[in-house]
Amino acid sequence: MKTKTLFLNYAILFIALISGCASDDFQDTVGICPIVESTTPLSNAIAVPVNSNIIVTFNEEMDPTTITQSSITLTGSSTVAGTVTYSGKTASFKPTSALAENTTYTGRVKTTVKDLKGNALQTDYVWAFTTGLILRPIVTSTDPINNATDVILNKVITATFSMPMNPSTLNATTFTIKQGVNTIPGTISYSGSTASFTPTIALDANTTYTATITNGAKNSSDTALLANYVWTFKTGINPTIIATDPLNNAINVNLLKTVTANFSIAMDPTSINATTFTLKQGTTVVLGTVSYSGITASFDPTLPLQAGKVYTATITTGAKSTIGIPVANNYLWSFTTTVTPPIVVLPSAINLGTAAMFGAFGGNAGITNQGLNTVINNGSIGTTAASTLVTGFHDANAIYTETPLNVGNVTGRIYTAPPAPGTATSFAVASQGLLDANAAYLSISPASKPGGTDPGAGELGGLTLAPGVYKSASGTFKISNGNLTLDAQGDPNATWIFQTAAGLTVGIAGPTGAKSIIMKNGALAKNVFWYVGTAATINGAGGGVMVGTIIANAGVTFSTAGNAAQTVLNGRAISLVASVTMVNTTVNVPNN
Structure with missing residues (x-):
């Protein structure tokens, strides 16, 4: 038995010596060759992450001094730099930088690696793997x-x-x-x-x-x-102002002017306001209402402008386009108003106050137009009633219930109470106008201007009258027997005041029934006043030319619905309580 065992040991030793894996000490257990048991990544692996470490696991513990960057290598298009570490049975190769995407790499463990007994790897261990594509953010x-x-x-x-x-x-x-x-x-x-x-x-x-x-x-x-x-x-581009009304340095601007500015592009309406669109006379800020429509910003002064004054309008950089881009610089322009004052103060001490700017005023009841040819020249209309009680008229800013058959043009402005287009501001103007009209009414009453005569027993037609105060004895005045002529006798300050406790009727029925007032020898419409206790009816048949400022307590009516003949008033039609009605009527508001 001993002989047999000895023989087997020598046989194993012989085989080991031939293979190079024998122990140096014949008395020790005979060793075997070290081998690579596994790798990470595996051989022929694909889609390997580019930040992977390369791991080699041996079947036994190895001599750490033989596990180096020269004994374990990684190559792609070139040799990959990295560090090699070893622990237990595992060697790790950590690339210095990430591997390339979609690239095949070859790992190699060389025969220079040995186990703890000095047994070397018998052949280089070679394997390959391929990296994947990185899921990159985009x-x-x-x-x-x-x-x-x-x-x-x-x-x-x-x-x-x-x-x-x-x-x-x-x-x-x-x-x-x-x-x-x-x-x-x-x-x-x-x-x-x-x-x-x-x-x-x-x-x-x-x-x-x-x-x-x-x-x-x-x-x-x-x-x-x-x-x-x-x-x-x-x-985006800065909006610019491409046009203004009035123009820069304009002169003789109407005292009732609405100041406007047109922009090059659409603007943000909320940025067009009393802060970004202002009007000043010197350093005095003018009160007014600012609005915006289309590409146009409008500044509507609360009260008429002062005569013969220089005004400066400003659009600031707070005005912005619809996408929030401002005007590049403040835009300023100036204009000078006409020398005509808005308030009528006659030598006779008759003061209309702000009522002077109205061609028609409908008290607290409104104003109605019927016909296509009604126009208020050189003036405004107003009422303290709601805007819905002004029908058949328009001004530069709004339309007040016009129809295809009822169109009235107001060259000034329309002042009413809300709802829109009436505003609190326009209502304030109308309210002041009514107060001033009441004051003027009292100033031409028999109590304030006594001593009036009645040369025609209530009939003024066919008469020629010198300046003075005339009072109807019966309580009514008529102009029905012919035209009334007013003769100033060359005096430009000649003034006429007509007082009637009840009504005033001008004209008679029929196609030739219209009557007129004839002015001669320097007589002026601004110096003629009518104090009417109830209502005034002017040329119900249509036609004729009435003259003077009519202040009636209970309404003024011109012509009759359906009449095409144009009725003319050179003056003002002011009602303190009731409405004013016009049919194809031209009102020429006199200057001071």
Whole structure:
């Protein structure tokens, strides 16, 4: 038995010596050759992550001094740099930098590696694997989009990614906005999958900007964009004022003028207001209402402008387009009003106050037009009633219930109570006008101007009258037997006051029934006044020329519905309580 065992040991020793794997000490257990049991990645593996470490596991513990960068190597298109470590039965190769995507690499364990007994790997162990494509973040959308135009000046620029990003990699270095070579200052934030750049100051108008997300931006797995992402956009243009009314340096501007400015592009209506559109006379701010429609801003003074004064209108940079871009600079223009004052103060001390600007005033009951040819020249109309009680009229700013058959043109303004187009401001103007009309009514009453005579026993037709005060003894005046002539006898200040406790009737029925007032020898319409206790009816058959300021307590009516003949009033038709009705009537409001 001993002989047999000895023989087997020698046989094993002989085989080991031949193979090079014998122990140096014959008394020790005979060793076997070390082998590579496994690798990570496996041989022929695909889609291997580019940040993988290469791991080699042996069947036994190895001599650490033989596990080096020269004994374990990795090559692709060239030798890969890395560090080799060893622990237990495992050697690790850690590449210095990430491996290339979609690339085949060859790992090699050389025969210079040995186990603890000095037994070497018998042949080089070689295997290969292929890396995969990295799932990189990409920019999926931006705001503004690439090549966008008309971008607002306070725009927050955003970029949305295909996956969650590492917020710390989105900063002033990786997300920039430039105008040419100049970097725009701003703050950067990140939420969800969107990075936002908020400029510290507003962008410049009509300017091209370039936004960049660099490949320093990384996802939550620390994978970067493949390349820089760059896009451009252009801001919108500044709106400009292309026309004004009045023009700059205009003269003889109407005292009832609504000041307007037209813009080059549509504006944000909320930015056109009493702060951004102002009117001043010297340093005095003019009160008024500001409105905006289409491309036109309008400033409607609350009261008539002063005669012979220079006014300056201003549109400030607070006025902005619909996309929030302001006027580049404050826009100023000036104009001078006409020398004609708006208030009538006659030598006879008859003061109409603000009522002087009205060609017709309907008390608290409204004004009605029937016909296509009614016009108020050189003046306004008003009522303290709601705007719905003014029918068949329009001014430069609004239409008041006109129909195809009832159109009345007011060259001044229409002042009423709300609803729109009536406003609190226009109601205030109308209310003051009514107060002043009442005061004027009392100033020409028999109590204030006593001593009136009645040369025609209530009939004024066919008479020629010198300046003076005339009072109807019966309580009514008529002009029915012919025309009334007023003779100033060369006195430009000649004044006539007619007083009737009840009604005034001008004209008679029939196609030739219209009667007129003839002015001669310098007589002026502004110096003729009618005090009417109830209502005045003027040429019910149509036609004729009435003269003077009629202040009636209970209404004034011109012509009759259906009459085509034009009835003319050179003066004013003011009713304190009831309405004023016109049919194809021309009212020429006298100047002072």
